[in-house]
Amino acid sequence: MTIKDCIKIALAVGLVAMGLQQFARAADAAASAPVKLQGLRGGTPVNQDNPPGGHKQERDHGPADRDFVQQPPLIPHTTSGYQITRNYNKCMDCHAWQKTKESGATKVSVTHFRTREGQELDNISPRRYFCTQCHVPQTDAKPLVGNTFQRARGLQ
Known part of the structure; x- marks a missing residue:
């Protein structure tokens, strides 16, 4: 194996490692982002009525x-x-x-x-x-x- 081949392999390994590092950072950022859940009542307390929705009802x-x-x-x-x-x-x-x-x-x-x-x-x-x-x-x-x-x- 020549020095050029070793340099090429080292560069390829370095690029793959950098890509994996970027992927891991993106996955960590997505996992730590808060998830906003919204119920059908839209946050209206149970002891209050919601206004009627704009959905179509079947016969x-x-x-x-x-x-x-x-x-x-x-x-x-x-x-x-x-x-x-x-x-x-x-x-x-x-x-x-x-x-x-x-x-x-x-x-x-x-x-x-x-x-x-x-x-x-x-x-x-x-x-x-x-x-x-x-x-x-x-x-x-x-x-x-x-x-x-x-x-x-x-x-x-």
Whole structure:
């Protein structure tokens, strides 16, 4: 191996090391940058109401099929104007167990009456009280990006 070859190898190794160093600095800067999370309530406290959103609501229709086993059911009707606050939950006007015969709505699942520790409660568990954390109105909107998602085989 000649001195020129050694110099070339040393320069190449040096350039690669500098590139890796720059990459590591960029990764460190990205990791340390604060992430700003924004909830659907936009920072509005739970005891205050948000103004209605500008989203389009679908007309009422039959319940949609689920795409995976633990998927929360989609809401088959409009929820425009529904209030869910610390003191009032509009969904329970129809879905509370004592009101489903009259309303014809689906009863709230028994799983919504259990604490994390499995204790049965007389009323909806606070962790399951805000329905729209998991349940969303169904829509026939086209996907924003292409994907290859397929329903669970047992649900096809």
